[in-house]
Amino acid sequence: MSNLDSLDKIVSLSKARGFIFQSSEIYGGLSAVYDYGPLGVELKRNIRNAWWKEMTQRHDNIVGLDAAIFMHPKVWEASGHVGGFNDPMIDDKQSKKRYRADMLIEQYILKLEKDGKKDKAAEIQELLDTTGTRKSLTEDLYDIIIENEIKAPESGAFDWTEVRQFNLMFKTAFGATASEDDAVYLRPETAQGIFVNYKNVLDTSRVSVPFGIAQTGKAFRNEVVARQFVFRMREFEQMEMQYFVEPGTDEAAYDEWMTKRIAWHKKIGIREENLRFAPHPADKLAHYARAAADVQYHFPIGWQEVEGIHNRSDFDLTQHQEFSGKKLDYFDQKNNKRYTPFVIETSIGLDRCTLMVLCDAYREEEVDGDKRVVLKMHPELAPIQVGVFPLIKKPELQNIAHKIANDLREDFSVQYDETGSIGKRYRRLDEAGTPFCLTVDFDTIEKDDQVTIRYRDDMSQIRIPIEKIGDAVKDGIKDWKAE
Numbered sequence: 001m002s003n004l005d006s007l008d009k010i011v012s013l014s015k016a017r018g019f020i021f022q023s024s025e026i027y028g029g030l031s032a033v034y035d036y037g038p039l040g041v042e043l044k045r046n047i048r049n050a051w052w053k054e055m056t057q058r059h060d061n062i063v064g065l066d067a068a069i070f071m072h073p074k075v076w077e078a079s080g081h082v083g084g085f086n087d088p089m090i091d092d093k094q095s096k097k098r099y100r101a102d103m104l105i106e107q108y109i110l111k112l113e114k115d116g117k118k119d120k121a122a123e124i125q126e127l128l129d130t131t132g133t134r135k136s137l138t139e140d141l142y143d144i145i146i147e148n149e150i151k152a153p154e155s156g157a158f159d160w161t162e163v164r165q166f167n168l169m170f171k172t173a174f175g176a177t178a179s180e181d182d183a184v185y186l187r188p189e190t191a192q193g194i195f196v197n198y199k200n201v202l203d204t205s206r207v208s209v210p211f212g213i214a215q216t217g218k219a220f221r222n223e224v225v226a227r228q229f230v231f232r233m234r235e236f237e238q239m240e241m242q243y244f245v246e247p248g249t250d251e252a253a254y255d256e257w258m259t260k261r262i263a264w265h266k267k268i269g270i271r272e273e274n275l276r277f278a279p280h281p282a283d284k285l286a287h288y289a290r291a292a293a294d295v296q297y298h299f300p301i302g303w304q305e306v307e308g309i310h311n312r313s314d315f316d317l318t319q320h321q322e323f324s325g326k327k328l329d330y331f332d333q334k335n336n337k338r339y340t341p342f343v344i345e346t347s348i349g350l351d352r353c354t355l356m357v358l359c360d361a362y363r364e365e366e367v368d369g370d371k372r373v374v375l376k377m378h379p380e381l382a383p384i385q386v387g388v389f390p391l392i393k394k395p396e397l398q399n400i401a402h403k404i405a406n407d408l409r410e411d412f413s414v415q416y417d418e419t420g421s422i423g424k425r426y427r428r429l430d431e432a433g434t435p436f437c438l439t440v441d442f443d444t445i446e447k448d449d450q451v452t453i454r455y456r457d458d459m460s461q462i463r464i465p466i467e468k469i470g471d472a473v474k475d476g477i478k479d480w481k482a483e
């Protein structure tokens with residue numbers, strides 16, 4: 001697990017240090033929407049860059065795309081989101097709280113199992129697994145809740161509304177004289193921008209199947225259960241890649257991408273013991289998926305999905321072909337055959353990934369009787385990589401420290417800091433996750449042209465010549481290991 005028993009410490013640190021703020025906080029905040037502060041924006045950008053480099057720069061058959069958030073409304077009919085992107089919800093009339101009906105039942109089953117009522121749990125699980133086969137899906141869920149007298153977790157009441165389907169897409173009007181006919185949606189995933197541009201990319205780039213298209217960008221979902229900080233938001237960012245393959249090679253490509261993606265999580269410094277795969281059972285697959293697995297992280301709120309890897313078969317291209325009337329198949333010139341490619345998708349939430357990095361990096365240590373809070377994140381991701389301090393505010397030390405900071409800025413993110421004791425400055429940058437701090441002291445100017453470099457993780461300090469600082473920082477980044 002991460003070193004935390006709840007998300008509270010991450011929420012407090014994020015606010016106190018300028019990683020993440022509640023949106024519109026001075027007006028009381030907007031639920032499940034967050035803003036990234038000076039440190040957060042850098043951390044998020046570094047994660048996005050690490051993903052982009054991995055997916056595009058390191059693969060000569062993956063190209064990038066930046067599709068618009070607004071898309072033709074037919075896209076969402078074709079993708080199945082208008083008809084199928086729903087959650088079955090039920091309201092507790094007393095507390096006015098809304099719950100996902102299936103999750104409510106799942107929680108009840110878990111409680112029965114915990115209480116040793118295994119037979120009853122299995123019986124309800126069987127009913128849950130077969131919802132939609134007796135009456136409609138919503139009616140079957142309602143019946144399970146009522147027949148088992150499942151109570152609202154928070155109020156304890158047994159006073160439910162019907163179960164209703166709730167579409168997760170945000171709808172808005174397009175154009176100055178917009179009517180209901182001009183309704184558009186804020187995209188609930190970036191993937192569809194890739195599918196509708198598949199032909200454009202194929203016709204204009206030097207790619208052939210198998211090839212991938214990568215994209216990062218905002219997505220919007222009117223999540224009903226939107227809690228747990230940036231874990232589940234209504235506006236969030238996704239990093240998605242669709243890999244187009246010949247049918248029949250899809251299973252091998254799916255396995256290959258699972259291996260590659262878990263390797264990336266380790267590469268950005270996430271500890272192996274906090275990562276695992278969770279394949280989706282065949283009866284729980286999303287409407288588009290032939291196979292799916294989550295990369296899960298052991299958050300303080302339990303094992304949760306950070307990334308999904310999906311075999312989407314030819315579902316999306318076939319649907320868009322049908323709805324648009326445009327041919328979206330592929331002609332394999334070498335083998336003289338025509339087919340609609342299958343798609344392997346890797347889809348990770350950038351905000352959720354940022355939360356994972358913060359949770360995995362967070363440590364509380366005791367140092368000389370004091371508590372040290374430190375973010376031991378990969379130096380490549382650190383919002384500030386190098387802190388530069390003059391020991392005290394004396395011009396001869398300040399001038400050299402400024403010069404060192406300016407020289408380093410070309411290659412690293414740097415913060416110059418001269419306020420407070422050196423110990424306080426270290427602590428501030430420990431909390432920001434800064435892996436290297438350099439101090440200019442009187443020996444620097446009087447004796448040896450050297451500075452002290454202090455390493456965040458073990459707090460060790462050594463003297464290094466000024467002209468070797470760049471190399472020392474580069475080596476520190478290269479040699480860093482998660483502990």
Ligand code: GAP
Nearest residue numbers: 189191231232233236306307308347348349352
């Ligand atoms: N194109 C496939 C797709 O969107 P998904 O499993 O619904 O699949 C992929 O979403 C990833 O997007 C998730 O693994 C998660 O990291 C992130 N994500 C989804 N909904 C989110 C939300 N409401 N808030 C933050 N991140 C979210």
